[in-house]
Amino acid sequence: MxxxxxxxxxxxxxxxxxxxxxxxxxxxxxxxxxxxxxxxxxxxxxxxxxxxLDGLDGIEHLADGSVRIGALVSNADLAHDADFARSFPAVAEALLSGASAQLRNAATVGGNLLQRTRCAYFYDTASRCNKREAGSGCDARGGENRTHAVLGWSESCIATHPSDFCVPLVALDAVVEIEGRGGRREIALEELHRLPGDAPQRESALEPGDLIVAVRLPKAAREFASHARYLKVRERTSYAFAMVSAAAALRIENGKIAEARLALGGVAAKPWRARAAEDVLKGVAPTADAFQEAAWRALTDAKPSGDNAFKIELARRIVVRALTLAAAGTPARLPALPASPFASTSGAIHA
Amino acid sequence: MPELNLTSAPAHLRHGSNIGQPLTRRDGVLKVTGQATYAADNHPPGMLFAVIAVAGIAHGRVTSLDVAAAKRHPGVVDVMTPDHKPQLAIDPEIKTNPFVFRMEVLQSNEVRYANQPIAVVIAETLEAATEGAVLLAPRYETLPALVGLDAGESFVPPVVGVGNPTENHRGDIEAGLASAQKQIDATYETPPQYHNAMEPHAIVAHWDGDNLQIDMPTQGLALSLARVAELFGIAHDKIHIRSPFLGGGFGSKGLMAGPPVLGVMAAKLVGKPVKLVLRREQMYGPVGHRAPTRQRLRLGADGEGRLTALDHHARTVSSTFDDFYEPAADVSHTLYAAPAIRTSHDAVRVNTGTPLFMRAPGEATGSIALESAIDEMAWACGMDPLAFRLKNYAEVEPVSGKPFSSKALRACYDQGAARFGWAKRPLQPRQMRDDAGLLVGWGMGTATFPALMFQAEARAAIRRDGSGVMEIGAHDMGQGAWTALAQIAADAVGLDIDRVAFKAGTSDLPDAGIAGGSAHTATAGAAIHSAGAAVIAKLADLATGDERSPLFGAGNTGVIAREGRLIRRDDESRGESYSEILARAGIAEVEARGTGAPNPATMEEYAMHAHGAVFAEVKVDPELGQVRVSRMVGAFAAGRIVNPRMVQSQLFGGMIWGLSFALHEEAVTDKRSGRIMNANLGEYHVPVNADVPPLDVITVEEHDPHVNALGIKGVGEIGITGSAGAVANAVWHATGVRVRKFPIRIEALLTQR
The missing domain is CATH 3.30.43.10 (Uridine Diphospho-n-acetylenolpyruvylglucosamine Reductase, domain 2)
Structure with a gap:
């Protein structure tokens, strides 16, 4: 090299x-x-x-009720932190559905946020890719693109962001702490990743030298703990990126949804917060009809970027299922096959 | 190979004879402790690293390489190109025998497929060689790439597989279809697949004057040696190939491919030992693959559910420069007793590396289509799929009319179905759900693979200390040959396995034939068996001809060898040990050779196949379309089982590969560029542990007096066949959706709620 x-x-x-x-x-x-x-x-x-570097690998519970996760905490350590998993079960479930046990042991919180797309044309240096080489073109358009974006894509780029972890984080209003040349600042995770537009090579809001030092989940994010799930459909039971995934979190009061959070993964160049869907769920009973309506709202702007129209229908179904699972309540134990449609299969062996 | 202390491993304790015992693999501890030396683990002094630069286009020619830039990079020693390379003794395009395939060894600047080698950078470090290959920055004249099953005008190849006729007829297909009450006309597609052995292709080549030392994983020591000898124009006895361990081969390490030849050339060019290891993505091109197929099956059945016709046509591809045709339709020759059977093939040429043998070549691709079509016909006839198969059970080989040498398939059906609980299967699809609401489906498939034999030789010796030696250039691909063949060797010389020095895996030993065609145990085993018999006969001659021996006058058929002694057949109290016989004769060692080969007369008389029945249960999410196999049962009849533990593992592996065939594996090719877009183990999916359900393997007892002296049929490949179809049929039974394009993808199952 x-x-x-x-x-x-x-x-x-x-x-x-x-x-x-x-x-x-x-x-x-x-x-x-x-x-x-x-x-x-x-x-x-x-x-x-x-x-x-010192001080980047801790999980801190701050006085204001938020939780601050150092950028160097490993995916596995975070998912297996009992307090964290109890407070943010969808985040733990998403982490454990990602990659393999070996990779989770190594991979860090900050690195997960900044992982690059898995678009095959980005990895294949013999193909044109605007992300890899600005202005060179996009061979994914018109190519093998059944797994590509259905939301927020442009003619320049149809790649998706592959993270599982980011999906519940963005649903729960996570904040990213950044050290840069101008000192410390923070931005909402939702603002970290950029949609491609005509500059897909610019993937995030980070400037040269910027270092993510922590991710913070606000106190309000804990209030969804009893109704929060992550669901991921993929082409094998483990060690595969999401075809489509969803994080759903509900705050249910008196049989009604007081507040809903919903985000999709594998559909766009960023973890996709579905605010329009959240809005229609506010104040209504957690019914199948309501979830169907939310699913339609979540995908209103979706359009195929290639041979991937099925992902739009799949995403709708995943939204309905994730909301249904969240409404049913967070299980007392994380399933053996986290985030899998087969999570409830009895006798499953850990992925 | 390092010495093993076999007596300290209690897992090897056994009772009775060696053959038939479930010994653990003798090299297992070496492997799990990292002591097994694979080819790329060898580092002779002064060794350099070679890295191949591969073509970024699928068709055209290389117009420039920036050799100067690569050579300027620190650590780069030399760059081998079409203009700067050692000359070969013969043109690599010449096919000197049917097992020689064309390779790219820098003979021209033509590019015929993506990932074709176009240069080799040799450097002091792997990193420097890798960067040197990048710095070559090749430029091309690009021509349109031929991609896919409709790439061009189709043609009928002269043969398919290894010399199989392209077409086969028995009976009148059209009349059979016309008389049928029910007809199926269905087209199935299977994708290109790549072997993806865990161990990449690797070579460490070391020239010492005219002598050539090679460390290289190979399934065919003798064939590889002969190919290297003719390419470099050197005598066979100047070449020594060591291949003690393989990290899998599956057919891709059977014949000499271009990359290891480039390693030998590079070593010659720089005059130092050179190591060349393929990167994972470089294995998607020059070392063979399973060709895609499109198969049309037309079946007719009468009102009783008896097949009246079976017409199986397969379209496949070969490369633009050589010929190998996946014999997918031939699987229909043997299984179902249709009075009219026709199989045929055609092909188109595409810009890929030449497809080659990949675990169950033809049988795997053909089986998933045939077993799907049989399942469709059973449903059309309103019959249980097992009952339909039994109704059409072939008592003789349908296409030839020959009797089977043995066929315990009925017992496989019975035992497999009983273990699985098949009798409770509802006929209609989409009837079963589990507690979580997942759709549940049950499917089955019939497994079949021919019982082949090649030619082999072995050398046996009995030493004065009473121990034995068995030498054969056999190949342990990970399947356990080094254990199973040693068991045969021990019985062949009448010794405990610990008393036999079993030597294999190097080219200076007698030719064991290729480890392929599921024929290695049968072929090498037969040679070992006859070498052992020959050496015991020599020993018996020494004893029975010597009046000082208690065996004097027993005649050479009057003694038997057991536990290091010869004893009289008619009086087992009279005998003496091997060492006593040799000591008295004043001989250090008695040796003999033996051969194994197919018997043409038996082949003429009998159809010889292994069989099996595979039952699978799948669960499918009704809304989301994700599939997971939840259990599988396979019952196989494959003649004598030499080592039940190894055989179970082979069959597990085959069944998992079948699952993979149905649900996972596909090389995705960009239709415009001809480049494979998922040439890595992250995106070319094979099942992970979480995809593999509890597997249950039954080996059904089968005695075959005809296949070979030991009655062995082979188990290397049969596990894939039947299994892929069983999973596909279970998906239909779960969902009611018949998917005919493999692997079965989520989108294919989203059509229905």
Whole structure:
């Protein structure tokens, strides 16, 4: 692979300074980045290894009732933190439905947010890809695209964001804490990922040197704990990205939905918050009809970007099912096959 | 191969003879502790790393390579290109025998498929060689790529598979269809698939003057050696190939492909040992694959559910430059007793590497289509699929009229169905749900694979210390040959397995034939069996001809070998040990050779096949379309079972591959570029553990006096057949939706709620 400099900064400030240089990228677990480098998809000049920085691997319960997750907490450690899983069961379920046990042990919270698309044309350096090489074209359009985006895509790019973790996070109004050259700032996770428009190479709101140091879930996110699920349809039972997924969270009071949260995964270049669907659920009884209506609202703007019209109907059905599961109540234990349609199968062995 | 202390492993304790015992694999501890040396684990002093640069286009030619840029990169030693390479002794395009396939070894700048090797960068490190290959930045003159089953004008190939006739007729198909009460006319599609052995193709090549040392996984030591000898113009005895362990092969390591030849060329070019390992994506091109098929089946049945006609046509593809045709329709020759059977094939040429043998070539692709069509016909006749199969049970091989050498398929059906609980299956689809509301379906398929044999030789010896030696260049692909063949060897020389030095896996040993066609145990086993018999006969001659021996005068058929002793057949109290015989004769070692080969007379007289019945249960989410197999039962009759543990594992593996065929595997090719878009194990899906349900394998007792001396039929491939169809049929039974394009995708099941 291309030779690169390896930098191990002693502090966040040093890291930001080192990563602000052109051609520099952060290295955490590398579960995505190293593959991209070996495949010659990404050719950084400098890796800034942040895994030795102090203070980024804790789960803190803050005085205002929010929870702050350090960027270097592993996906597995977070999912298996009992307090966290009890408070945010859909997030834990999403984490455990992702990748494989080995990858979850390595992959970090910050890295998960910034993982790149799994579009085959992005990975295939012999194909044209506007994300990989701005302005080169998009061979996914008109290509093998049955898994591509149905929401928020453009003629320049039809790739999807592959994260499971981000889907319940965006539904629960997660906030991202960023250290940059101008100091610390924070943005809503919903604002972190960008839709492609005519500049799909710009995937996030981050500026050069920006380092995600933590993800915060607000106190209000806990109020959905008893009715929160993540559901993921994929082409094998484990170790596959979502064809379509959904996170549904309900706050039910007196038999009515006081507040609903809904987000979709695998449908767009960002985790897709379905606010129009949330709005129609507010104040109504959790019925099949209401969920059907929400599903239609969630996909109103969807359109196929290729051989993927089925994903729109699939997404509607997943929305209905996720809402139905959430309304039924969070199970006392996370299922052995987390987020799977087969989660309820008795005797299932852990994925 | 490192020494093993077999006596310290209590798992090898056994009772009675060696054949038939469920020994654990003798190399298991070496493998799980990382001590087994696979080809790429070898690092001779001074070794350099070679990395192949592959074509980014599927058709055209390379117009430029930036060799200077690659050579400037620190650590790069040399760049091998069509203009700068060692000359071969013969043109690699010449097919010197039917098992030689054309390869790309930089003989020209033509590109005939994506991922074809176009240059080799040799460097001091793997990283430098890899970057050197990137820096070559090839430029191309690109021509339109031929892709898919409709890529061009179809033609009828002269043969399919290995010399099978392209067409076969028995009876009058059209009359059979015309007389039928029920007809099925259905078209099924199977995708291109790639072997994806865990261990990538690798070679460490080391020239020492004219001598060539090779570490390379191969399923065919002798064939590989002969091919290297003719390509480099050197004598066979100058070449030594070591292949003690393979991390799977599945047919892709059977014949010498281009990449390992490039490794040998690179070592010659730089005058140092060279290691060349394919990257995963580079395995999607130059090392073979399973071709896609489109199969049309027309079936007729009378009012009683008896087939009147079975017409099976398969369209497949081959490369633009060589010929291998997946013999998919031939599976219809043997299973169902239709009075009229016709099988036929045609093909188109596409820009891929040449398709080749992949685990059950022809049988796997053909079986899923045939078993689906049989299931469709059973439903059309209103019959249970098992009852329909029994109604059409073939008492003789339908296409030839020959009797079977043995056929315990009826017992497979009975035992498999009983274990599965098949009798409770509702006839109608979409009738069963589990507690969670998931649709449940049951399906079945019949498994079949021919009992083949190739040619092999073995050398046996008895040493003065009473121990034995058995030498044969056999191949342990992970299937357990090194264990099973040693069991046969132990019985062949009348010794406990711990007292026999079993040597295999190198090219200086007698030719064991190819490890393919599910024929390795039968072929190598027969050679071992006869070598053992021959050496025991020599030993018996020494004893029975010597009046000082208690066996004197017993005659050479009057003794038997048991536990290191020869004893009189007519008086088992009289005998003596091997070491006593050799000590008295003053001989250090007595040796003999034996061969294994098919018997043409028996082949003429009998149809010889292994059989099985596979039953599968699937669950399908009624709204979301995701499928999961929840249990499978397979009952197989494959003659003598040498090692039940290894055989069970082989059949498990085959059944999982069948599941994979029905639900997962597909190489996705971009129709415009001809490039494979999922050439990695993340996106080319095979089942993960969570997809594999509890599997139940029954080996049905079957005694076959005809197939070979040991009665072995082979189990390497049959597990896929039947299994893929069983899963597909279970999906139909769960949902009522008949999917005829494989793998079965979620979108195919979303059509209905």
């Amino acid at each position: 291309k030779q690169f400099d390896y930098v191990r900064p002693a502090s966040v400030a040093e890291a930001v300074a080192a990563a602000a240089q052109p051609g520099a990228v952060y290295l955490a677990a590398g579960t995505n980045l190293l593959d991209l480098m070996k495949g010659d998809v990404t050719r950084p000049d400098r890796l800034v290894d942040i895994t030795h």
